[in-house]
Amino acid sequence: MKFSINRIKLLEELNKANKIIDTRNINPAFSGIFLEASVDRMVVISTNGTLAFKSILNNVNSDLDINIPGKVLIKPKYVLETLRRSEEEFVNFSVIEDSELKITTDHAEFNINILDADDYPMLGFREKGIVLEIDPREFKKTINQTIVTVDEYNKKLSLTGLNLKVQNNEVIISGTDTFRISQRIIKLEESFDELVNITIPFKTIVELPKLLDNARKLKIILSDGYVTFSIDSVLFQSNLIDGQFPNVSQAFPKEFAQTLIVDSKSFLKALNRADLPNDDGLPPIINLRIENGKIFIKSTISEIGNYEEEFENFKTTDDLDLQISFNAKFLTDAIKTFDSEQIELKFNDSIKPLVVQRANDETLKQVILPTFLGN
Structure with missing residues (x-):
């Protein structure tokens, strides 16, 4: 595997991927970020077993130039630190004998040990299902206004996230810890006939606003107990919380x-x-x-x-x-x-x-x- 890329753009995507990694996970492969380069694009993937992140880089959005396709599982801490310290506009990556990653610029060279890419699990990102389109700025604002009443450690599992309901062409976002309730309504510009009532976990909601910064388009895709947020060239997928969220509007x-x-x-x-x-x-x-x-x-x-x-x-x-x-x-x-x-x-x-x-x-x-x- 060998490629060159815009340093700042790669650093941005690796930072996003790194945020959901849980270093305490019993599976060592989950501590890494998986990169797979094909002929004209590279996929950046990370997961903690519950949340999954996927970003697609190419020549247009990151000046990507792939010389040799392949895959690598990197240790994000050391790669991120190397990229932060560099001042070059472009960096070159090459994998040496499946055990070492060489990062070079015009004036420096770094060699970093890597993980076994074959140990990384095959992740299925759900991109088909019920699709709801919302303005990303409005959705980010709504999360920040309603997450204040969510208790991640509530004894009632159904209350450990934000509830998203769609009815009468309105998206209703609610949170409660039983002592207080937050509720925000977003009116949809286009007709939406599907009935939606899901609860998104707290950790997902915490990370989501960071991915919505400067986003141009947001699609929320619902399928079989999962929610996938399609944000421009990024996919962010999460399990949903089981259990019925209370009808807080009655309160x-x-x-x-x-x-x-x-x-x-x-x-x-x-x-x-x-x-x-x-x-x-x-x-x-x-x-x-x-x-x-x-x-x-x-x-x-x-x-x-x-x-x-x-x-x-x-x-x-x-x-x-x-x-x-x-x-x-x-x-x-x-x-x-x-x-x-x-x-x-x-x-x-x-x-x-x-x-x-x-x-x-x-x-x-x-x-x-x-x-x-x-x-």
């Missing part, structure tokens, strides 16, 4: 006794001031007291002290007096997902969920259960 209150309209940035700053540090590292409980047309934000840490502030930058629809408490992290996480200046905080009473959304916009909702002091 959204339909009517509210009071709505506060606040500036998201100034309200978040006030919450951060009330987020007192403590010795056990747990987030404090923040109490909101609404009375006589005023809002007071208070937090108390035992053996340390308390903080109270009157928050003035708000509007209200009613003069309801209310006192309600929340986990500080849950409340700040929810508000950070909104990039608008004004958001609505919708209340009923001290024991029913709070709903956070944009003013007059229900495409993104954050729902938080209150915390009962003394319990």
Whole structure:
């Protein structure tokens, strides 16, 4: 095997492939990145047994020039470090007697031991099935807005990922840890008749936004318990989570006794001031007291002290007096997902969920259960 390629482009693809590798895997071959060159293209593959990555490089997207086709299983740590330290635009790769990889540039030469490419498993990437096309920027934003409520270690397996449902020409992305819910709706521009209801694992969702940077096209392909994300020239495949994701929409209150309209940035700053540090590292409980047309934000840490502030930058629809408490992290996480200046905080009473959304916009909702002091 022998080829030359643009160093920066190869480094980018190897970095993507390396992110999903689990060095603790019992199969030594899974610790490597598999490269296979044919006449006019090279495939970059990695897997950890659950996630699989595949990228196709050619002359157009990476200045690839293949002299001798072949395959190699590289140790990514050393190859990546070599490529990072080099300053050359192009690098040359050649395999010596199936045991060593030689990397050369105009001014340097590196020899690195390799793994046995014959030990690498044959991976089947599913590229046929139900196909859903979504704007990659919109999907990345949606993931970042909803992943905050996913608990990777939840005892209920069905809650350890993000749920993707398609109905009425809308893609509904939901996450919950039973204490809070995130839900974002993406309206499809073209008609989509298939019924889709899948749950994508947390680790897949964590890695996916990194692959969506600067992506031009995204296809989500569903087939037999797998989901494949086709992102330009990259395929990213994952198992799906078994089990029924709960119908979280039923937890959204339909009517509210009071709505506060606040500036998201100034309200978040006030919450951060009330987020007192403590010795056990747990987030404090923040109490909101609404009375006589005023809002007071208070937090108390035992053996340390308390903080109270009157928050003035708000509007209200009613003069309801209310006192309600929340986990500080849950409340700040929810508000950070909104990039608008004004958001609505919708209340009923001290024991029913709070709903956070944009003013007059229900495409993104954050729902938080209150915390009962003394319990």
